[in-house]
Amino acid sequence: MNMFLHELKAYRKSTIIWAFSLVAILVLFMSMFPGLTRDAADFKKLLEGYPEGVRKAFGISLESITSLLGFYSYVFAYILLCGSIQAMNLGISILSKESREKTADFLLTKPVKRNQVVTAKLSAALTSLIITNGIYLAAAVIIAMAVSTKPFDIQTFTLISLTAFWVECMFLALGVLVSAVVTRIKSVLPLSLSTVFGFYVLNMFGAVIGEKAIRYLTPFKYYDTAYIIKHSSYETSYIIIEIIVIAGAIAASYMIYAKKDIHAV
Amino acid sequence: MNVIELKNLTKTYGKARGITNISFNVEEGEIFGFIGPNGAGKSTTIRTMLSLIYPTSGSAMIFGKDSVKYGPEIKKEIGYLPSEVFYYDNMKVKELLKYSASFYKKDCSKRITQLAEMLDLDLNKRIDDLSFGNKKKVGIVQGLLHEPKLIILDEPTSGLDPLMQQKFFELLKEENKKGTTILFSSHILSEVQKLCDRVAIIKEGELVNVEKISTLKENNHKRFKLESQTQVPHDYFKIKGVQNLEVNNHITSFLYSGNINMILQKLAQLELYNLWIEEPDLEEIFMHYYEKEN
Numbered sequence: 001m002n003m004f005l006h007e008l009k010a011y012r013k014s015t016i017i018w019a020f021s022l023v024a025i026l027v028l029f030m031s032m033f034p035g036l037t038r039d040a041a042d043f044k045k046l047l048e049g050y051p052e053g054v055r056k057a058f059g060i061s062l063e064s065i066t067s068l069l070g071f072y073s074y075v076f077a078y079i080l081l082c083g084s085i086q087a088m089n090l091g092i093s094i095l096s097k098e099s100r101e102k103t104a105d106f107l108l109t110k111p112v113k114r115n116q117v118v119t120a121k122l123s124a125a126l127t128s129l130i131i132t133n134g135i136y137l138a139a140a141v142i143i144a145m146a147v148s149t150k151p152f153d154i155q156t157f158t159l160i161s162l163t164a165f166w167v168e169c170m171f172l173a174l175g176v177l178v179s180a181v182v183t184r185i186k187s188v189l190p191l192s193l194s195t196v197f198g199f200y201v202l203n204m205f206g207a208v209i210g211e212k213a214i215r216y217l218t219p220f221k222y223y224d225t226a227y228i229i230k231h232s233s234y235e236t237s238y239i240i241i242e243i244i245v246i247a248g249a250i251a252a253s254y255m256i257y258a259k260k261d262i263h264a265v
Numbered sequence: 266m267n268v269i270e271l272k273n274l275t276k277t278y279g280k281a282r283g284i285t286n287i288s289f290n291v292e293e294g295e296i297f298g299f300i301g302p303n304g305a306g307k308s309t310t311i312r313t314m315l316s317l318i319y320p321t322s323g324s325a326m327i328f329g330k331d332s333v334k335y336g337p338e339i340k341k342e343i344g345y346l347p348s349e350v351f352y353y354d355n356m357k358v359k360e361l362l363k364y365s366a367s368f369y370k371k372d373c374s375k376r377i378t379q380l381a382e383m384l385d386l387d388l389n390k391r392i393d394d395l396s397f398g399n400k401k402k403v404g405i406v407q408g409l410l411h412e413p414k415l416i417i418l419d420e421p422t423s424g425l426d427p428l429m430q431q432k433f434f435e436l437l438k439e440e441n442k443k444g445t446t447i448l449f450s451s452h453i454l455s456e457v458q459k460l461c462d463r464v465a466i467i468k469e470g471e472l473v474n475v476e477k478i479s480t481l482k483e484n485n486h487k488r489f490k491l492e493s494q495t496q497v498p499h500d501y502f503k504i505k506g507v508q509n510l511e512v513n514n515h516i517t518s519f520l521y522s523g524n525i526n527m528i529l530q531k532l533a534q535l536e537l538y539n540l541w542i543e544e545p546d547l548e549e550i551f552m553h554y555y556e557k558e559n
Contacts, residue, residue, distance in 0.1 A: 002364065002367035002368065006364055010353070010355070101351060101353070101354070102349065102351035103351060103352060103353055104317075105317065105345070105347045106347075106352060106365070106407070108315075108317055109315050109317070109340055109343065109345040110340060110365070110368040111337045111338065111339075111340040111341040111368055111369070112337055112340075112368065113336070113337050259319070261317070261318035261319060262312070262317040262318060263312075263318065
């Protein structure tokens with residue numbers, strides 16, 4: 001418990017900054033929505049002018065872009081991207097931070113098992129993500145209500161918003177695995193940015209060529225907003241894959257970290 | 266009872282570095298020196314004992330228990346001070362020590378204040394504002410606050426001023442009087458000489474010798490220095506027992522251990538201006554352990 005609280009305290013600042021940044025991005029985008037609905041026809045015409053490939057890559061759907069959920073799911077892609085970076089950052093930091101800041105000696109000469117260290121750090125990172133998403137979701141609902149003139153389905157809205165958390169969980173697990181495997185990570189941000197953007201580009205690419213198989217490869221495609229809007233639920237097969245991926249990555253991280261040599265610096 | 270028992274402890278990294286077949290015991294209540302030049306494998310041995318790294322073969326038993334299998338249990342009674350101390354920067358000294366204490370199921374607050382007072386450490390400062398020496402003090406308090414039965418120190422004195430070193434040694438001696446076993450790793454002999462009962466010498470990953478400090482001193486080495494009329498030929502003193510021979514114009518110096526009459530006969534044949542025969546310090550005796558074999 002002491003380690004968990006210590007870690008949580010260490011993430012306090014970054015959690016708050018991330019949460020408010022996400023809300024700020026959302027406010028910025030959603031403030032355009034009232035204007036957009038007023039000139040819906042013109043806006044659609046403008047979008048029609050873009051090549052189809054570009055529209056697909058950015059996830060713009062002409063039929064729904066002027067509805068609140070449609071517009072939100074377009075904007076949400078960027079929120080998802082930012083959230084994923086946060087999660088990947090957290091994941092990579094939690095174990096590599098100790099060896100980079102040379103505190104691994106401090107922690108691992110205390111009477112604790114390596115597994116306990118991983119558990120405490122993982123729970124703290126997860127808690128940080130839950131807090132970020134909690135603040136975001138609350139703010140998002142309020143903002144949506146403020147800008148929408150027509151009523152919208154709150155449940156679907158929440159389901160879409162929560163996909164950020166599910167995708168983040170995958171990136172967190174992936175990040176932890178990376179930090180358990182790689183001996184020395186000099187700086188976290190370039191690594192997490194490149195990984196997340198890599199998956200994001202893959203996602204855009206998949207959308208353009210319409211290849212279904214790519215959906216399995218990038219976490220960004222696991223939760224298709226169009227499907228959620230239509231069915232008000234997630235696709236079960238992807239939930240199962242996600243659980244398997246996360247469980248595998250976390251289990252591997254535990255095993256690798258328990259056997260890892262902690263070298264002097 | 267042996268507090269530390271190393272049996273053929275081996276750790277290899279790739280090809281070059283590491284330690285090979287290190288075996289020695291440290292008895293309860295002993296202050297045991299662990300000495301060798303930089304890169305000899307002192308830290309590797311210590312880190313293996315603490316299961317920060319895992320042995321390739323052989324074993325380390327602490328308090329009679331395998332250091333890998335019973336790691337967390339053993340560490341309840343170990344205080345460790347790494348050679349380089351870096352702690353979570355965004356914390357105050359007090360917070361860090363409390364965090365450290367929270368891992369042991371006892372109340373250490375009194376002990377923290379006591380140690381901090383002794384070492385003249387300000388508990389309310391932030392760790393990133395501390396000088397290297399003061400960070401080291403945080404390390405010392407951190408290693409001792411739970412009153413461990415075994416203290417492992419990896420080059421602990423670097424960064425401490427002589428006065429603080431003195432205080433630190435007194436502190437260690439006091440702990441030792443209470444029955445605490447201490448493993449003291451260093452590359453500075455005079456420190457070890459001052460403090461330790463026995464010493465293990467390690468060189469290039471292999472154990473060279475384990476000896477009592479007193480035996481080492483008794484080893485009847487003498488330092489000879491002579492000033493001669495003409496330069497002494499280089500091979501003149503090539504006899505058994507002569508080490509570290511240096512010929513510098515008319516000044517010749519060397520270490521000698523063995524029959525004193527032999528060397529005196531040799532000396533008698535030279536035309537000398539001056540002669541000094543001195544007791545060498547441990548440093549010199551050890552030098553030949555340190556020097557890499559050709």
